[in-house]
Amino acid sequence: MEMIVHNPTEGIYAATDDFVHAIEVRSPSRFLFIAGTMGLDSDGVPGTTLEEQLELIWANLRVILAEAGMSVDNIVRLTSYLRDPSYAEANAKARVAALGGRRVPTTAIVAQTLASGWLVEIEVVAAG
Template sequence: MEAITRNPATGIYPATPDYVHAMEVQGAGRLLFVSGTMGLADDGSAPSDLATQLELIWGNIGRILAEAGMTAANIVRVTSYLRDVAYVPANSQARLRALGAHRVPTTAIVVETLSPDWLVEVEVVAAA
């Protein structure tokens, strides 16, 4: 599989260092669509603080990817659903820690989650 970053140089606002405008995936034999994943512990409980929920989210996503024989390097798209716009910086930093130098198209949306205990929900698409 080949992932090609598509960031037009003109006619559009520039991508920032933490994401790309688009990713073209060629030769992928498998796609994995991961449901919105919450920062829940193994017992289903939601810690009260944002940092712990974000750590759990990316750990949970890592576990799901591993089940499919993939890693964060296979992620080609991230969408984050935040309960509060104030969560944007922490969410971005958690994503950057989880992905390392790997940059993908990403969107963050401020929403009311299904449970008020869920501060952030993240869904990803991965390809291999």
């Protein structure tokens, strides 16, 4: 599988340091679509802070990816659902750290969550 970043610099607004406009995936043998994953521990209890929930989300995503024989290196698309726009910076910082600085196409959406204790939810697409 080959991943090629397409990040034009002319005729379009500039991508920031934490995302790219597009990734072309050539010859993947499989795709993994991960449902929105929340910052819940193994008992289903949410972390008490945004940072705790982000740590739990990325730990949960790693478990799901590992079950499929993948890692965060296989992530090719990411969408974050934030309860508050003020969470954007912490979310981006956690994503950059979790991906080891690798940039992928990403979208952040501010949305009401189903439970008031859920602060952020992240869904990804991975390819292998």
